[in-house]
Amino acid sequence: MSMLEIHQFLERLGNLIRSQGRRTSAGLDLQPVHLNALYYLSICNRYSDTLLAVSEYLGQTRGTTSQTIKLLEQRRLLTKKPDPVDGRVTHLKLTASGRKIVLQSWPSPVLKAAESLFPVDQQDALRDQLKQLLHTCQKVNDQKTFAICHSCRHNEKQAGGYFCRLTQEPLSPEDVTLICREHEFPQSA
Amino acid sequence: MSMLEIHQFLERLGNLIRSQGRRTSAGLDLQPVHLNALYYLSICNRYSDTLLAVSEYLGQTRGTTSQTIKLLEQRRLLTKKPDPVDGRVTHLKLTASGRKIVLQSWPSPVLKAAESLFPVDQQDALRDQLKQLLHTCQKVNDQKTFAICHSCRHNEKQAGGYFCRLTQEPLSPEDVTLICREHEFPQSA
DNA sequence: CTTAGCAGTTTTGATACGAAACTACAAAAC
């Protein structure tokens, strides 16, 4: 019963944010999905700034994402950099104007306006519950979690900093606050 | 800061539900937005089962909603009944197969699968917080609330039942559990 | 009885999206 209502409220908040976003982001000539892609690229780490990662994060096919990326590149909101090692891979880096748009458009004006009327401790509680629900859904549906290295089972705290056992590379204190497409929680099942 | 993360989690849950929904509801030959419209019609009261109300609920224009309704009518998932008093208005009623599809598709399989792994008291807490956030957003953005008569300032508890001061009509115990496009919370500001 | 306003429809055009075929590169198989 609760899940039914949770679903309903999620849809309604989503509709509110998206339909408002279509109107306001129309000034930027960008669609909601473009803002999502830009936001992802602003918080992902260096292993996760590829087209494939974006498409997995957004739940789209590669073809669709390819169109999205092409448009964002034409608008000079991101640049493509070929991977020095693997010739198939290109990394997507936000430009200064790309970062500016992320700062402008996140969070949505709808939520920003509600922020001051919504008690801070309730905001934190809601955030934690949503995070929990998202990760439960992802686990059940065998989806990638896209969480920060800090909570990843491949990440190892060492004397001088951090180390990723998967990529066999050291991670900086900033690195472990970014989200990664290879992220896996420590298995508790 | 919390709002930023809340927005992010809302989007990701939305994407998860929608991209999964596109796959499963493809079996029904319906799009996510159609399921939303059907669900709304299953929980709205007799003042709110019109095209205009649906379009306000979904945040679409009337033209877009008109297309949605036309398709649902062709699939025999709802029927149109002209209003006996106002010749401009038509009421939208779900058919038996329409109701069946609502029961099948709500809540999303993604959430249903997570239900058993997500503690019940946390479900209730999350539901209440989402409701709170939604209503705060709607208030701030001057949107209709679409909540149940039970919480409406126009509704009056009387000896034999309930009474709506706006429509000047009595409401049954079942009526006050349905959502209404004219709903307004008692003003506390 | 005229005018303003509302419920709903139709048409048009832009954009989003998935499916599938395709290119180019990489790594494993043999």
Add this chain to the structure above:
DNA sequence: GTTTTGTAGTTTCGTATCAAAACTGCTAAG
């Protein structure tokens, strides 16, 4: 070292979503 299999990304095409705006028909106010 050549073939096979797999992966990153692109292109094309058909379908669906959506808003904008012009439209019909009804209602209600002046």
